Amino acid sequence: MCKDCHCGSSVSNQQVTVHVEGIQAPGDAKKIEKALLELPGIYHVHIHAHDGQTKIDYHPTLVSNSEITRKIEMTGYKLKAV
Helix, strand or coil: CCCCCCCCCCCCCEEEEEEEECCCCHHHHHHHHHHHHCCCCEEEEEECCCCCEEEEEECCCCCCHHHHHHHHHHCCCEECCC
């Protein structure tokens, strides 16, 4: 189940939270969300445009954290170290 919207996505899914630098507007968040949803195994992307907090629900056997990172960076944004 998705931890944010409580939809019925699979219990085997995991959620990762990352902070993305460079998000200035809702359009930036939409760009990242669209790119991530192109990856197999990504089910939901919840981005808070005001602080870059991004929660990604995914199936770990279909997509890796490094693939998620690479896709975010390909859109022109960077992950913020926490």
